[in-house]
Amino acid sequence: MAAPDPAIAVRGLTKRFGPICAVDDLTFEVERGAIFGLVGPDGAGKTAVIRMLAGVMRPDAGRISVDGVDVLAAAETAKRHLSYMPQRFGLYDDLSVDENIRFYADLFEVPRALRERRTGPLLEASNMTAFRTRLAGQLSGGMRQKLGLVCALVHTPQILLLDEPTTGVDPVSRRDFWRILFDLRETGVTIFISTAYLDEAERCTRLGLLHEGRLRHCDTPQALKARMPGTLVAISSTAARAVRDAVAGLPGVSSVLMVGDGVHVVVDDRDRRLPELRAALEAKRVAYDAIAVATPTVEDLFVGLLGSRGDGA
């Protein structure tokens, strides 16, 4: 074979739950060494996709190949090439951190001689070395997620499937978590991750925007941003709500998004609309610190490319 197989190749993947088509004819590839981010609103089908990739849920139609192995024909072989971390990783609360790791090492048949060499650095990178003897049931949420990752990585898979691994995890622990992912990527591991934190989506080399079971867009974050219609204007203000109310519905303004420290609006014509936005804010006496054209974030993409959503919001 000329070119190496992609890490993950999916064709026509479909999953129905009764009358609902949760995953609707997905086709995509993930190249080796990529960090592929799957983003989309709640109920878009992210978890179903990852479960099918992991070989723990059977699709109604389509083909999945992981590391060149047909997941549907040879699920057990495929599982040797990947590691799957579900949203709730199965830790034993009454076992210690070390004992949980040992359990998964046994499960994955990791040779004893290799175990400490693999787990030592992982525990170190996640700031967990001091807690090796603590019962998993007494760990905080962030540490549980990190232990889940250590357990999932104990057999050094080539492909890592992570389903919202950082939900409910504090910023310091999220940083530790991503530090480990960056290191893994350096060693050539392919990472497929779903996340509700859109700042994490920015770090992915490729993004798939999933909406109502369909892959609506799939490209690099930069290419997706170039696809955004209109120009993004950022207004920073401590009175974000007042800014939003003052600019929503103005002519040429197609989307108004509250962000942490202000408001993002999409306008059709920057030269014309910037002065109009300023005038509207001044007319309503709304204080703002700055108003300027800005690069869209993944969150802007989410709203701009997916538009109205299935959440009924």
Next chain:
Amino acid sequence: MSAATAADAPIVVERLVKRFGAFTAVDGISFRIDRGEIVGFLGPNGAGKSTTIRMLCGLLRPTAGEARVAGFDVARESERVREHIGYMSQKFSLYTDLTVAENLRFFGGIYRVPAALLAERMRFVIEMAGLTGREEALVGTLAGGWKQRLALGCAILHRPPILFLDEPTSGVDPESRRRFWDLIHNLSSGGITVLVSTHYMDEAEYCDRIALINRGRLVAFDTPAAMKRDFPGGELLVLECDVLGAAFAALEAAPGVRDVAAFGNTLHLLVEDREGAIAALPGYLADKGVAVARIEPVAPTFEDIFVQLVGRKEAA
């Protein structure tokens, strides 16, 4: 402080302590929240946020110290406290095999909403939460954002003046989170006092004040603007480059760099000397095969503040 002013504020916490065996989960925290304020409760996992909220709800007895909620002592008058508060836990305690309307009726019973008022309150909640037309849907079939708004609706069915929300937006998508915060602000405009914990740092900006705790201690209690102004730890730069992973490792060892963190597809660097770093780092990285596209000063985000105040090491 005088008893009169203390009684006026809806939430007053004085040297509150909670120990579990040898472990001190909450270690003598004190603060006061004014009427109609939205206070964001931030801190690492295991810092004591949920424990504090549970004590303030009268669900957990403090080991020492005192807290008054709606003027009632949380230890001695927990029944009275509960009449004045709404509490939404991380898990959205809803019955998934009941419909939206059945859940509301159930919580109406728990909170002893008079039968004559229940229909009107339910209408208000359903409308507020955007659940119109879904009254007969089984809760188990709803997406996360809907469940979350229903859980908030259940918590305010009895019109409490004080709301405790424990990570209400965890695992909910961004659009639903924004919509949820609109609801919080509407409630706050109506005079309701809100204490809300979160791990989403953008949400910290939506709060009137922030209470940041670490290892059971209050490390900051101020407005978001003041906390940004007083950013500790050095000068902050943003760096954009081609290979994030390699740059990360190289910068951690770079002279004058105190801390490196990924922010979206950029890195935030905490440095001793801003000008020196801007001059030196592109060359330093080029030697290691990393091309710098942009390096410039940047204003701290809440994540920068959080990490600096809480530190690298996790609470035990």
